[in-house]
Amino acid sequence: MKYQGEKIQTLGIEVLVIPRQAKKIVIKAQPVLSYDEFDQICKSPVAPMIIKANGEQFTDLNDKQYNGLLELYSKKRMAWMFLKSLQASEDLEFETVDFKNPDTWINYEKEMKEFFSVAEYVMIQRLVLSACGLNMEKIEEATKNFIAGQGKETKSQ
Amino acid sequence: MTRIDLKDAVIKLKDGGGQELEIKIGEGNLTYSEKKSIKYMPDRGLLDDVVEGDEVPMDVSFSFIWQYLKGPSSSSTQPSTGAGAVPTIEDALKQSGAALFWVSTDTDACRPYAVDIEITYAPTPSTCGDQEVILLADFRYEELNHDLRNASVACSGKCNATKAIINRTAQN
Numbered sequence: 452m453k454y455q456g457e458k459i460q461t462l463g464i465e466v467l468v469i470p471r472q473a474k475k476i477v478i479k480a481q482p483v484l485s486y487d488e489f490d491q492i493c494k495s496p497v498a499p500m501i502i503k504a505n506g507e508q509f510t511d512l513n514d515k516q517y518n519g520l521l522e523l524y525s526k527k528r529m530a531w532m533f534l535k536s537l538q539a540s541e542d543l544e545f546e547t548v549d550f551k552n553p554d555t556w557i558n559y560e561k562e563m564k565e566f567f568s569v570a571e572y573v574m575i576q577r578l579v580l581s582a583c584g585l586n587m588e589k590i591e592e593a594t595k596n597f598i599a600g601q602g603k604e605t606k607s608q
Numbered sequence: 609m610t611r612i613d614l615k616d617a618v619i620k621l622k623d624g625g626g627q628e629l630e631i632k633i634g635e636g637n638l639t640y641s642e643k644k645s646i647k648y649m650p651d652r653g654l655l656d657d658v659v660e661g662d663e664v665p666m667d668v669s670f671s672f673i674w675q676y677l678k679g680p681s682s683s684s685t686q687p688s689t690g691a692g693a694v695p696t697i698e699d700a701l702k703q704s705g706a707a708l709f710w711v712s713t714d715t716d717a718c719r720p721y722a723v724d725i726e727i728t729y730a731p732t733p734s735t736c737g738d739q740e741v742i743l744l745a746d747f748r749y750e751e752l753n754h755d756l757r758n759a760s761v762a763c764s765g766k767c768n769a770t771k772a773i774i775n776r777t778a779q780n
Contacts (some may be wrong), residue, residue: 463770
């Protein structure tokens with residue numbers, strides 16, 4: 452894909468260094484551009500179908516079990532993005548997470564909270580979101596700057 | 609014998625692998641019968657010792673016209689079984705059609721296919737009583753009668769269990 456005739460640069464790896472006594476913990480987060488790998492391992496839940504006695508058929512989107520599965524699916528998707536992004540941190544290892552087993556993905560949060568302080572964990576979360584292009588603050592700031600710049604251009608004309 | 613009023617109940621036919629068929633009943637009835645074999649052994653003509661005989665399977669029969677059938681919701685942890693397809697009651701009981709890949713609830717694969725019957729009865733309004741969940745485990749049908757004129761299903765069979773498992777919980 453191109454923008455103004457030039458290839459769009461992909462997002463880069465973002466780095467956060469957390470000082471811990473003598474050591475410095477280096478957290479690297481890479482952008483997650485595709486969810487194909489996730490979609491292959493973890494399928495989206497399907498709402499149950501209802502057949503009425505008169506033959507009418509429809510999906511039941513209010514089904515409790517389906518909504519529970521959907522919530523779990525969203526958590527797994529978020530966890531996978533987080534883990535995939537943190538794969539750039541070569542030195543970081545999760546003991547209870549098996550990347551091939553979706554049921555273990557959500558364990559990352561517990562492990563991180565045991566190891567990092569709340570403030571550190573929030574910073575890591577922001578790092579991952581930023582690496583994946585989901586940092587709304589940055590987007591809003593860029594949008595504001597762009598709009599402000601446009602205003603100046605109009606005045607000077 | 610317990611008689612269940614199905615007005616406020618939902619019946620589920622469940623397999624051993626997480627698949628289920630929800631049936632909302634319009635009109636009908638379901639009965640199950642728990643039996644016990646007791647042997648009385650008199651001593652010189654007078655009643656004396658009592659022992660329990662062989663276990664007796666539970667009899668189950670139901671006959672109803674359904675309002676709607678609801679298939680299972682599928683997730684990544686469940687095998688792909690044509691998600692979204694709703695099996696008929698017969699499919700679920702016979703392991704055919706959309707229920708072809710249903711797994712028997714009996715852990716012994718050499719035994720004939722069986723399903724669990726779960727009846728959830730929630731009196732309305734919720735202040736009228738607790739929710740009751742009755743599980744009739746390992747049901748195998750022995751007779752399946754069809755009434756085409758009334759579009760009803762009548763079925764009878766046995767559970768490989770001596771009694772129903774009943775759970776009562778407060779309604780939310």
